[in-house]
Amino acid sequence: VESLKGKDLLALDQLSGDEVKGLVELGVVLKKLGSEGRYPKLLAGKILGMIFEKHSTRTRISFESGMIQLGGHAMYLNSRDMQIGRGESVYDTAHVLSGYLDAIMIRANKHTMVQELADEASIPVINGLTDIYHPCQALADLLTVREVKGALEGRKIAYVGDGNNVAHSLIIAAAHTGMEIAVATPEGYEPSPDVMETAVAIAGKTGGQVSWTSDPVKAVSGADAVYTDTWTSMGQEEETAARLQAFKGFMVDDALVKHAKEDYMFLHCLPAHRGEEVSASVIDGPNSYIFQQAENRLHAQKAVLASIL
Numbered sequence: 001v002e003s004l005k006g007k008d009l010l011a012l013d014q015l016s017g018d019e020v021k022g023l024v025e026l027g028v029v030l031k032k033l034g035s036e037g038r039y040p041k042l043l044a045g046k047i048l049g050m051i052f053e054k055h056s057t058r059t060r061i062s063f064e065s066g067m068i069q070l071g072g073h074a075m076y077l078n079s080r081d082m083q084i085g086r087g088e089s090v091y092d093t094a095h096v097l098s099g100y101l102d103a104i105m106i107r108a109n110k111h112t113m114v115q116e117l118a119d120e121a122s123i124p125v126i127n128g129l130t131d132i133y134h135p136c137q138a139l140a141d142l143l144t145v146r147e148v149k150g151a152l153e154g155r156k157i158a159y160v161g162d163g164n165n166v167a168h169s170l171i172i173a174a175a176h177t178g179m180e181i182a183v184a185t186p187e188g189y190e191p192s193p194d195v196m197e198t199a200v201a202i203a204g205k206t207g208g209q210v211s212w213t214s215d216p217v218k219a220v221s222g223a224d225a226v227y228t229d230t231w232t233s234m235g236q237e238e239e240t241a242a243r244l245q246a247f248k249g250f251m252v253d254d255a256l257v258k259h260a261k262e263d264y265m266f267l268h269c270l271p272a273h274r275g276e277e278v279s280a281s282v283i284d285g286p287n288s289y290i291f292q293q294a295e296n297r298l299h300a301q302k303a304v305l306a307s308i309l
């Protein structure tokens with residue numbers, strides 16, 4: 001996706017619909033090549049620094065594998081081991097790292113910090129999850145629906161649970177591709193009004209639809225895909241008890257998915273909590289695509305890296 005060369009990837013509302021769809025299609029191509037054992041060395045000699053302020057399995061390993069498959073190198077940087085973990089400024093860190101690396105991928109507590117890093121760095125910055133967005137996840141999610149359902153436009157995806165970072169990026173991604181996204185959360189845990197407004201504006205141009213309800217059955221009715229995420233995101237551990245209470249009735253279980261299309265896909269960004277946001281019967285059942293979805297992080301991110309670098 002030529003237009004993304006040298007750009008940051010912080011949030012999907014900064015991309016055009018064609019760019020989002022282009023990344024998904026490039027992901028399809030790179031996945032097919034990989035399945036044939038072909039790994040074009042598009043990023044030979046390129047170095048990605050990967051800064052983590054939070055835990056990660058999928059993001060860390062898929063980005064590192066992706067860089068290696070593309071002929072480049074990735075460096076895991078735990079923020080606690082860096083001087084930034086003991087107070088060195090984002091400003092100084094951004095300028096210093098720009099001299100060593102070709103791009104930065106960062107998972108951070110605060111989106112504002114990632115924005116500052118991107119503003120100050122002279123190299124592209126990729127968001128690997130913040131408090132408000134998880135764009136690389138949403139690209140892999142689109143890729144998974146595109147593979148299984150053949151197309152995105154006109155498909156209905158229901159997101160049930162917490163209106164969090166994963167939900168925000170999914171809502172914008174769905175709007176960009178002309179999908180219908182129906183979100184069900186308890187009151188008080190809705191997606192951010194800014195995100196909903198942005199997504200509605202994008203959907204107005206693509207023919208997509210964006211809606212919110214507090215009724216999971218309404219959201220899931222007729223859905224092609226049913227998506228959920230943890231009720232307690234990283235950094236919210238102290239709220240666990242209150243959240244378990246607030247999200248009662250929002251578990252994606254057999255009774256709920258009966259309202260979706262018979263061939264619905266179950267999706268979850270992982271890590272999952274069986275018996276909380278999803279029943280074991282659904283996440284481990286025949287309609288679950290969670291491992292294909294997790295694998296697609298690799299392919300979608302290779303598309304991002306190849307385009308940006």
Ligand code: CP
Pocket residue numbers: 055056057058059060129137269270271
């Ligand atoms: N889905 C996701 O981002 O997983 P990790 O936290 O393991 O990276």
Ligand code: NVA
Pocket residue numbers: 129164165166229230232233234269270271
């Ligand atoms: N919403 C979750 C996603 C983890 C990949 C979190 O932020 O912890």
